[in-house]
Amino acid sequence: MSKRPILVVDDDPTILATVAEALDLEGFPVVTATNGAEALEVLETEAKHPLVVLLDMRMPVLDGWGFMRVVRERGLSLSVVVMTAAADARRWATEIGASGVLAKPFELDELIAAVQSYVSPKSRRES
């Protein structure tokens, strides 16, 4: 049985590639999108519902808030971790109903731990 993928959404191509590579190294399947609109497409085409979405907030075309609005409208249930360099990270996460925050710059271990917490429900509250 193949695992559910992790959806990484970030407009910076280098960060996107690096985060994807790091997660891949730990054995997580990864799908990527460079903005909210692409992420919605991925949700439609991908057979498996993502385990968690790592979501940048400020992006061209469709930003994090816009993406979450559409997700709510479609009645989708998603686990979202806000991944941003902005000082308002925590407030934004609360605003959009995200379950976690990864403030840039983060350590590799923090990234892995944030994703790992969604794999087994027991360790979910640890981060």
Place this chain on the structure above:
Amino acid sequence: MRRVRLVGDFTRVPALLLRAVEIGLVLSFVAVIAIPPPLPTLVVVGVVAYLVAVMSYDSWAFIREARYTRGVTRRRMQAAALASLAVVLALVCAGFASVLPGLSWIWDELSAVLGLASAIGYFVAFAPPTWLRRAWQEPEVRALLAQAVRLAGQASVADIIRDLEQATADAFGAPRALIALFDADARSLRVDGHELPPALAGAWRQQRASLIQTDFSAIETGQLQALADLDARAALSAPISTNTRQIGELIVLAPRSPLFANSDLELIELFANQAAVIFESKALIDQSAEVRAREEAARLKEDFLSSAAHDLKTPLTGIVTQAQVLQRRAQRDPSAPADRVGLDRLLEQSHRLKDLVLKLLDVSRLEHGSLIGERVHEDLGELVQHLAAQERARWKRVNIVAEPSVTALVDTPRFEQVITNLVENALKYSSPPSPVRVEIRHEGDDARVSVHDQGIGIPIEDQAFVFERFHRARNVDDRRFAGMGLGLYIARGIVEQHGGRMWVESSAGHGSTFHVSLPACTAEVAAPETAPDR
């Protein structure tokens, strides 16, 4: 003679005229006393002619004075002129009565009415009851009260002082009013930057309204030319102060003291209080503007720091994560070949970070005015050609059109930074194979460098902001065009610190042209000096 003295209280009467009037009066008395009645017609005619002449002069003098005075004084002068005229007419009537005795009752009635009119006229002119004075002053008082809000809103204190002085002089019918402000540093009252003579500072010292009558031409007026010119002999003054602050003194100057009445002390206090309110309002308006400016500066700084922090964190995230991925790979499989792609990403983010840190340092230097170093004469055409030769690989699309010997005084590396920034922007925001054209030419007395592209352009509404820190036009897709929004801000700063200008012409979808204009050096100046100027 008393008539003429009275006139002299308000206006200047030549001394010779005063003597002549005195002699006429003595002669009239002598004639009336020495000659037994009935008086010869010649004497009567002489005395009447004398009186008519004196009264006519009075009337004329008051009318003349009324033209030069204002407010309540003008109204008093007009009343006095009318009173004098009534006396002249009464005398003329008396004359007619003696010439035409048949109609004497008409002349008697008429001269009685005229006599009454003149008495009333002199009364209101020389000793107007307080209520009449107040009524005469009312229009000017009203005008001042109506102006209060406008006065407090004026840009400079000097304007407020000028208007207040005018309004006060108008209300008192005096030729001049002065406002002396207390200078805390000099510990003295000052008018137009000069110290107020101590003789005029009584109201300030006692902190209540006062009337001083003295010959100001005798006191040391110092640099206060207004005072010396005025030949003032009376000053009405009141302190301008609030409960917490002593601001200064309001002074009304007049050539003669009868211009003022005791009730004017209350009025000048009212004016001084009004002035205090206006000055206090002005101080508060200035203070709040200052606070707003400080808050705005603090907010801009805050915005800058948070934008800078955000932009530093992005490449830092890439570096930290990528380095740890490389490390983890190496730990798990020490014999694996180097991860070239990962290393390239690490380097790319490192360069991005370095670029941003250097730009932030430039911004800091720019804002301290220390971005520009030593300047030398450069042929701008050659400078651009040289840059293009260095960047041959990336500047393939760049065409250079240069007039010969367009020379300016520049900090060479900084000016190269400006040109590089503009050309890189032009390449970034336009697609191959459209060319980027760099033109170097003379434009009047200026050396002009223009960088033109046929790229995405800049929407009109963004053009005013493209030179601001961290501003990026709304049609810039962050994913396609990486950037910090500091390049143009720094470039314009460099150009301005060279004494030049930088601006953009563009429309969305039709490319952009950035112009740099510097003061040009002529070939003669550019050449080494051969002989000292003569």
